[in-house]
Amino acid sequence: MVKINGEHVNAAGQSVSQYLASTACNPIRIVIELNGEILPREKYDTTVLADGDQLEIISFMGGG
Amino acid sequence: MNNDKLIIGGHEFHSRFILGSGKYSLKLIEAAVKDAGAEIITLAVRRANTQEKENILDYIPKGVTLLPNTSGARTAEEAVRIARLARALGCGDFVKIEIMRDSKYLLPDNQETIRATEILAKEGFVVMPYMYPDLNAARDLVNAGAATIMPLASPIGSNKGLATRDFIQILIDEIDLPIIVDAGIGKPSQACEAMEMGAAAIMANTALATAGDLPMMSSAFRQAIEAGRKAYLAGLGRVLTRGASASDPLTGFLRD
Numbered sequence: 379m380v381k382i383n384g385e386h387v388n389a390a391g392q393s394v395s396q397y398l399a400s401t402a403c404n405p406i407r408i409v410i411e412l413n414g415e416i417l418p419r420e421k422y423d424t425t426v427l428a429d430g431d432q433l434e435i436i437s438f439m440g441g442g
Numbered sequence: 443m444n445n446d447k448l449i450i451g452g453h454e455f456h457s458r459f460i461l462g463s464g465k466y467s468l469k470l471i472e473a474a475v476k477d478a479g480a481e482i483i484t485l486a487v488r489r490a491n492t493q494e495k496e497n498i499l500d501y502i503p504k505g506v507t508l509l510p511n512t513s514g515a516r517t518a519e520e521a522v523r524i525a526r527l528a529r530a531l532g533c534g535d536f537v538k539i540e541i542m543r544d545s546k547y548l549l550p551d552n553q554e555t556i557r558a559t560e561i562l563a564k565e566g567f568v569v570m571p572y573m574y575p576d577l578n579a580a581r582d583l584v585n586a587g588a589a590t591i592m593p594l595a596s597p598i599g600s601n602k603g604l605a606t607r608d609f610i611q612i613l614i615d616e617i618d619l620p621i622i623v624d625a626g627i628g629k630p631s632q633a634c635e636a637m638e639m640g641a642a643a644i645m646a647n648t649a650l651a652t653a654g655d656l657p658m659m660s661s662a663f664r665q666a667i668e669a670g671r672k673a674y675l676a677g678l679g680r681v682l683t684r685g686a687s688a689s690d691p692l693t694g695f696l697r698d
Contacts, residue, residue: 409530
């Protein structure tokens with residue numbers, strides 16, 4: 379299981395790009411943090427999620 | 443007046459109104475940009491809703507400078523993490539530091555804010571710290587590399603106006619950076635007063651978001667901020683400590 383935005387998701391074995399394609403996210407509107415490190419966009423295709431990974435998908439919201 | 447620019451971190455702005463997008467609605471952003479003339483809009487950084495395609499960035503007109511904030515941060519480290527994520531979203535180097543340990547009054551933690559400012563300024567961010575108006579803390583923020591200082595007028599969202607007036611005046615008089623009054627400004631007259639005092643800009647959200655007629659209130663804020671700025675540049679007339687001073691001629695009376 380991969381912990382994505384605080385929830386356990388059965389996404390191990392998928393690349394970050396593949397996982398994102400299963401969501402409604404527009405990849406240019408988000409930033410990804412994998413296990414506490416920012417993941418550059420060019421690595422979305424080649425980074426494969428593994429059991430125990432923690433993924434944060436972050437975007438701008440109204441605030442301030 | 444046309445050459446009167448607000449310069450923050452080397453960027454020039456003509457408007458002295460900053461919109462806090464807050465509980466944003468398209469209507470608020472539209473009114474703030476069109477009717478209040480906002481050129482800077484703050485945003486929060488949060489977990490994305492992965493079921494939602496819509497994004498606030500789709501509603502912000504081009505040419506508006508985005509000012510991500512670090513709201514939600516309780517320590518300098520958390521603020522630094524949020525600032526780096528914001529920059530990775532690819533919308534520039536501006537960041538408004540907001541660090542709060544207190545969730546009842548939402549007061550900023552000046553000490554943690556100074557630490558975060560130092561780290562982020564070294565990383566090349568244009569750092570705009572939100573702070574409780576304290577001269578010593580403001581001086582530390584200057585030394586830490588802040589681009590502006592953003593003291594609160596009264597508690598966030600309260601619309602109570604310039605409760606910290608005298609302390610903001612001290613910052614304006616003593617600190618050689620733009621002082622942007624943030625939080626608590628509830629009506630145009632308060633924005634105007636802060637500008638007359640020499641504030642460089644006003645940031646507001648709730649005052650517009652909770653107003654009866656959003657576009658009309660946005661335009662009222664624009665006029666108040668412009669009027670206050672003009673009055674400051676013109677130099678206010680003096681105030682007598684006592685007595686009166688005639689403004690009519692003291693000769694040629696119709697008697698004797």
